[in-house]
Structure formats: C-alpha cells, structure tokens
C-alpha cells in the first residue's frame with residue numbers, strides 16, 4: 001500500500017488505542033505534536049477512561065476504588081479461599097494444554113491461553129472466572145464490560161542467553177489507562193523479578209504532561225524501538241523530573257491478586273538468580289475514546305479468543321514463510 005492510500009487509516013487510528021510514533025506518521029509527527037496532538041490524545045483518553053471506570057465502580061469496595069485511583073493498583077492478599085486456591089494451584093501446575101514461549105533478553109515467558117474452550121477441562125480455573133467480585137474488579141479497572149484475555153503465565157528469569165530483558169526497563173504500556181492483573185500462584189520474592197510499579201504514576205500531573213509533550217516531539221526517531229512504537233521508556237532521571245516516588249516491588253505471597261493500570265510506570269524487577277514465577281495473568285486494552293464501557297458476556301468473550309487464535313496462527317505462518325522464530329512460538333511438552 002502506498003502512503004497516500006494509508007492516510008485515512010492513519011487518521012482513523014487517532015481515535016483508537018494506536019500508539020506507535022514510528023509506524024503512524026500522524027501520531028509521530030513532530031509538527032503536530034508541537035501543536036499538542038499527543039497531549040490532546042492523553043487528556044481525552046484519560047477523561048473518557050476515568051468516566052468509564054466510575055460507571056463500573058458501584059460494586060467495588062471504597063478501599064479498592066481508592067487504591068486504584070490513588071496508587072494505580074489494587075492488591076488483595078488471600079484472594080481465594082484456601083480450598084479454592086489449593087485446587088487452582090494443583091490444576092495450574094499440572095496444566096497440559098498448548099503453551100507458547102516468548103524470548104525477551106535473557107527471560108523466557110511461557111503463556112497458555114485460558115479460553116472458555118480450554119477451561120472446559122479445568123474446573124478450578126473456571127471457578128476463578130466465575131467469581132463475581134473478580135469480574136467486577138476487572139471490569140472496573142479496565143473501564144469495560146468485556147473480560148480481560150486470561151493466560152496461565154510463567155516468567156522464567158535468566159533462562160536463556162541474551163541482553164537485558166526490555167520488560168526490566170521502566171515503561172508504560174499505553175498512553176491511556178489500561179489494565180493488567182496477576183493472581184500469583186508462586187510466592188514472589190526479589191529473586192524472581194517481581195512486578196515493580198511507581199505509585200501514582202498513572203496520574204496525568206502537570207509535570208507528567210510536560211514530560212509527555214517533550215517526549216512526543218522526537219519519539220518517532222528514538223533508537224529504542226519499543227519507545228518509538230509507543231511503549232514509552234523512562235530513566236531514573238525521568239522519574240525524578242516527573243516528581244514521582246520510589247517504585248514499589250510486589251513481593252507477595254501466593255494467592256495474592258494484583259491489578260494495575262499500566263499507563264502507570266512499571267517494569268519487571270531484576271532477578272538475582274535463575275528463577276521462575278507462575279501466575280494467572282489478565283490483560284485488557286480497549287479503545288479509550290469510546291465513552292461507554294461497551295458490552296461483555298459469554299459470546300463476546302468467546303469471540304475475542306477466537307480472533308486471538310486466528311491472529312496467532314497468521315503470525316506463526318508469516319514467521320514460517322520468512323524462516324524466523326515466531327515471537328510466541330508453540331513449545332513441546334519437554335520445553336515447559
């Protein structure tokens with residue numbers, strides 16, 4: 001496709017979660033960003049998402065609501081009953097379904113999709129997703145009625161040769177509020193690369209807006225590819241400039257639920273040794289310019305896993321054609 005034909009697509013993307021400064025010349029335009037394009041997208045999307053969260057806040061306890069709005073995260077220890085967690089842990093540790101692997105720096109991440117189809121044979125995992133308050137928390141934090149995409153995830157620190165894991169640099173995932181959550185099945189200590197979050201960094205303070213404005217002027221030319229593509233990277237000096245507090249490491253015991261707004265600045269903590277951590281991981285990213293929390297339900301949930309499956313298949317086929325490793329390749333039972 002030549003550039004002329006792509007112009008309507010690039011313009012349309014301004015009203016979506018598209019974030020790449022380097023792939024969309026309008027989003028990345030230094031001239032338009034000098035006139036405030038990036039900052040306007042930030043302000044509108046944050047206003048819309050905040051409204052959507054309030055629309056779904058009614059069933060959420062005051063304490064959880066306050067924590068999410070104040071810190072950017074919710075932590076709930078002993079989330080499941082002892083018996084339910086024991087059953088879930090057993091099922092998760094003996095999981096036999098399809099597992100995919102990504103390699104980032106010296107970290108391997110293994111993920112198994114927990115679609116309704118997969119859950120047919122996993123009663124304890126299925127029970128977690130029928131937990132009403134869990135769903136309500138996820139909807140509230142994502143500002144959307146659609147369920148997050150859920151996976152069984154094992155992070156394997158220092159399991160391969162490579163440079164530094166890019167997830168271990170402070171960054172935000174999106175320019176707008178979006179959510180990720182973990183129900184930890186392993187205890188998480190400093191040695192297992194704990195999720196690390198800068199409290200309050202999900203807020204659009206004046207200092208943060210100024211920093212984002214400056215960043216947007218040359219982000220498209222950044223040497224860090226992830227930064228140029230909108231997963232903005234932050235140095236320790238940047239955090240000081242924005243006036244943020246010390247980061248918090250989520251060293252937690254198993255059966256702790258952590259829900260985070262990943263516009264907030266975070267990273268995977270450094271691991272002091274070869275180590276793994278297992279969790280149920282959820283991810284929800286929706287269009288932040290639609291002023292309603294959308295639709296949810298069984299059918300929409302099934303559809304999103306169906307489309308995820310198609311997308312994964314297409315990526316696998318493209319990688320095979322090029323003779324390269326698929327970024328999320330299916331692994332054999334002996335590689336788990």
Ligand SMILES: [Fe+2]
Nearest residue numbers: 172173262266
């Ligand atoms: Fe991230």
